[in-house]
Amino acid sequence: MTASNASSASQAPPASGLRRDPAAIPALAIGDLSHSYGPRRALTDINFTVAPASFTALLGLNGAGKSTLFSLVTRLFGIQAGRISIFGHDISLAPGEALRLLGVVFQPRTLDLDLSVMQNLLYHAALHGIARREARLRSDEVLSRIGLVDRTGSKVRDLSGGQMRRLEIARALLHRPRLLLLDEATVGLDVKARADILSHVRQLVTEQGIGVLWATHLFDEVISGDDLVVLHQGRVLARGPVGDIIAEAGAHDINSAFMRLTGAAVESGRPAP
Amino acid sequence: MSSTAVTQPRIGFSLAEYITCLNGIVWREALRFLHQRERFVSALVRPLVWLFIFAVGFRQVLGISIIPPYETYILYEVYIAPGLMAMIQLFNGMQSSLSMVYDREMGNMRTLLVSPLPRWYLLFCKLLAGTAVSLLQVYAFLVIAWFWDIAPPPIGYLTVLPALILSGLMLGALGMLISSGIKQLENFAGVMNFVIFPMFFASSALYPLWRVQEGSPLLYYVCLLNPFTHAVELIRFALYGQTNWISLAVVGCCTAAFMIGAIYAYDPSRGLVRRGPAGGET
Numbered sequence: 001m002t003a004s005n006a007s008s009a010s011q012a013p014p015a016s017g018l019r020r021d022p023a024a025i026p027a028l029a030i031g032d033l034s035h036s037y038g039p040r041r042a043l044t045d046i047n048f049t050v051a052p053a054s055f056t057a058l059l060g061l062n063g064a065g066k067s068t069l070f071s072l073v074t075r076l077f078g079i080q081a082g083r084i085s086i087f088g089h090d091i092s093l094a095p096g097e098a099l100r101l102l103g104v105v106f107q108p109r110t111l112d113l114d115l116s117v118m119q120n121l122l123y124h125a126a127l128h129g130i131a132r133r134e135a136r137l138r139s140d141e142v143l144s145r146i147g148l149v150d151r152t153g154s155k156v157r158d159l160s161g162g163q164m165r166r167l168e169i170a171r172a173l174l175h176r177p178r179l180l181l182l183d184e185a186t187v188g189l190d191v192k193a194r195a196d197i198l199s200h201v202r203q204l205v206t207e208q209g210i211g212v213l214w215a216t217h218l219f220d221e222v223i224s225g226d227d228l229v230v231l232h233q234g235r236v237l238a239r240g241p242v243g244d245i246i247a248e249a250g251a252h253d254i255n256s257a258f259m260r261l262t263g264a265a266v267e268s269g270r271p272a273p
Numbered sequence: 274m275s276s277t278a279v280t281q282p283r284i285g286f287s288l289a290e291y292i293t294c295l296n297g298i299v300w301r302e303a304l305r306f307l308h309q310r311e312r313f314v315s316a317l318v319r320p321l322v323w324l325f326i327f328a329v330g331f332r333q334v335l336g337i338s339i340i341p342p343y344e345t346y347i348l349y350e351v352y353i354a355p356g357l358m359a360m361i362q363l364f365n366g367m368q369s370s371l372s373m374v375y376d377r378e379m380g381n382m383r384t385l386l387v388s389p390l391p392r393w394y395l396l397f398c399k400l401l402a403g404t405a406v407s408l409l410q411v412y413a414f415l416v417i418a419w420f421w422d423i424a425p426p427p428i429g430y431l432t433v434l435p436a437l438i439l440s441g442l443m444l445g446a447l448g449m450l451i452s453s454g455i456k457q458l459e460n461f462a463g464v465m466n467f468v469i470f471p472m473f474f475a476s477s478a479l480y481p482l483w484r485v486q487e488g489s490p491l492l493y494y495v496c497l498l499n500p501f502t503h504a505v506e507l508i509r510f511a512l513y514g515q516t517n518w519i520s521l522a523v524v525g526c527c528t529a530a531f532m533i534g535a536i537y538a539y540d541p542s543r544g545l546v547r548r549g550p551a552g553g554e555t
Contacts, residue, residue: 074387096286099389110380114308115301126297127388127395129290 025088027052027179027211028073033082035068042068043234046082050227052178053209055202057222057242059258060231066215067107069231070183074104086179100128103172107183107215109164111171113157117148120156121171128175135174142170146200162193169200179211180204186221194221219255228254230261237261286390294390295398302402305372306409316364316410320357321417328353331479340481342513354423355509356478358433359501361414362407362441367469369403370448377452386539393536400449400532404441411437429512436511440504443524446531447500453538476502500527 026049033046043065050056060066071077073084075095084091089098111120118139125135143149146166148159156164165185172180182201186194198221204210214221222228228245230238238245238261242254251257306312332349339346376382385395415430425433451468475495477485482502486493496502503520510517 074383076383076386096389096391099387102387104387106380106383108380110384112301112305112381112384113379115304119301119304123297123301124384126293126300127385127390129286129293129390131289131293132296 024052026050026085027054027087028213029083029085030069030073031083033069033072033079033084035065035072035077035080041234043072046231046234046236048229048236048239050179050211050213052087052211053205054227055205055212055214055225056227056229058213058215058229058231059217059219059222059254060215061217061262063233064217064231065234066217066231067183068234070104070106070181070215073181074102075099100175101178103175103177103180103210105165105168105172105180105182105185107185107187109168111156111164111168114155116153116155117143117159117167118152120167121174124171125174130175138174138176142173146170160193162189162196165189165193165197166200169197173204173210177210179213181213181215183215184217185214186216186218219258222254230258232262291390291394294388294394295401298385298395298398299402299405302369302399302406306406312368313410313413316361316368317413317417319364320361320414323353323357323360324350324418324421324423340483342510342515342517348422350421351423352481353479354418355512356473356476356505358411358414358437358508359440359444359478359505360473361410362404362437362444362504363469363472363501365403365407365410366441366444366446366448367451368448369399369406369445370452373399373449373452392539396449396536396539397532400442400445400535403445403448404438407441407445408434408437425512426514428514432514433508433511436507439521439524439528440507443500443504443528443531446528446535449535450531450538453535472499472501475499476505478502478505500524503527 028050030046030048033043034041035043046065046069048056058066058069068077072079073086073091075091075098079092086098087101089101091098112123115123118136121139121142122132122135125138126132130138139152140149143152146169148163148167148170151159151163156167159167169180169182169185180201185201186197189197201212201214205212216222222242224242226242228239228242229236230245238249238257245261246252246254246257249257249260251260328350343351373382376385385399386392388395412430447468473479475492476499477496478501482493482496485496500523503517503523506517507520507524510520
């Protein structure tokens with residue numbers, strides 16, 4: 001679905017799934033969302049959904065508005081216009097219920113470097129009201145899954161960049177969310193660490209049925225089976241299965257499709273934010 | 274897989290979840306404090322310098338008449354002890370707010386703010402955690418002061434606790450309110466000049482208000498309007514098992530006002546929304 005289709009979907013955004021069971025409640029539904037920093041428009045009429053148990057890539061260059069969008073979904077910023085719901089829970093009206101179902105990995109590191117790996121996990125668990133004993137069990141479980149079980153007592157500042165990212169993902173899963181947001185989670189990592197993290201997150205979709213919204217500016221992190229949302233200068237230019245977007249753009253791969261879409265956006269004279 | 278079957282969360286939170294959250298935030302604050310030994314040492318050295326050096330020199334030039342809650346003549350060191358206890362809490366409140374600014378710059382604040390528990394409750398827990406840390410420092414100071422012959426009645430160590438909790442909450446809430454308006458860590462140095470020093474010196478911490486009134490009636494009224502003065506007097510009276518009702522009312526009202534202001538300022542639709550994203554993000 002390209003930009004023209006996207007605009008028509010804005011009439012009934014929460015019901016507009018990407019391609020899965022239309023009766024299923026979307027893991028994430030964003031409707032008519034706009035946001036400004038003073039006179040500067042950061043997001044304009046954003047509409048898309050993320051289906052449960054799906055991997056959706058949010059592709060955009062630096063400055064496209066990805067982090068602003070994440071800040072709105074996670075309720076760090078208040079919504080100025082539009083609506084966001086997580087599994088049907090409106091983030092403005094029922095933030096507790098919505099945030100309970102949400103795990104998030106922000107672009108900047110949010111671990112406490114002076115605390116140990118386990119202490120960071122226990123702190124996060126406490127913030128979700130998970131009792132200490134249960135939190136320890138879950139922490140051991142997620143640490144063994146990400147291969148950091150031998151680093152339980154290590155200070156976070158002693159971990160490598162890749163290990164920190166894996167720990168952040170493990171932490172985001174500690175309260176067993178059904179939707180996971182990752183904002184540029186592989187930035188600054190080497191090729192192997194990037195591949196490991198991406199593969200781990202894709203496994204979460206297939207094995208645990210978690211819906212994932214993966215924000216990135218790296219084309220090679222998007223594969224043909226993914227759902228894709230192309231964000232450019234605060235607007236959604238295209239959304240849908242990767243193959244459909246490539247075909248509708250008349251391109252042969254995602255890289256050229258993105259270039260055509262964003263080039264078209266510039267040519268059509270859309271105002272820059 | 275039916276999405277509705279697995280995604281119906283419970284509505285609201287249990288008392289146990291609230292308590293777990295509070296424990297976690299206090300525990301993290303205590304861990305950070307214990308990791309920063311220099312902070313503990315400097316928190317103690319600051320009032321002790323005033324007590325061991327400044328007070329000894331001032332004792333010779335400033336006479337203290339008998340004023341409530343004291344029932345006899347007292348040494349100047351005894352007079353300024355409550356002021357120094359409040360000073361510890363004032364610095365701790367500002368240190369906590371500095372820590373919140375740091376957390377915001379480093380991204381740690383996001384971990385707190387995306388918790389599903391109500392935001393007002395999370396910030397209240399932060400305040401309680403900061404107050405708990407300030408109590409540790411104040412009681413450590415009282416132990417050292419005891420060896421310097423500053424010994425209130427034994428019951429005073431207990432009766433002062435509620436006063437310290439209230440004053441700690443007030444000063445912590447003030448710090449939180451200030452930190453919500455500070456955009457960068459570098460700007461925090463200005464807080465020292467424009468908040469801590471004026472609050473401390475324009476109060477009854479170092480000299481009785483009747484002395485101030487003799488010197489400058491205008492400054493006297495400034496001191497009376499200063500909530501820190503009332504925190505000092507609340508602690509002073511409580512240390513001797515008494516209650517200064519006016520100070521209690523002022524500190525109580527200021528605590529509520531600062532807390533509401535801080536929670537309002539951290540509301541995403543009001544406070545953070547004006548700041549925009551962190552550097553480098555869009």
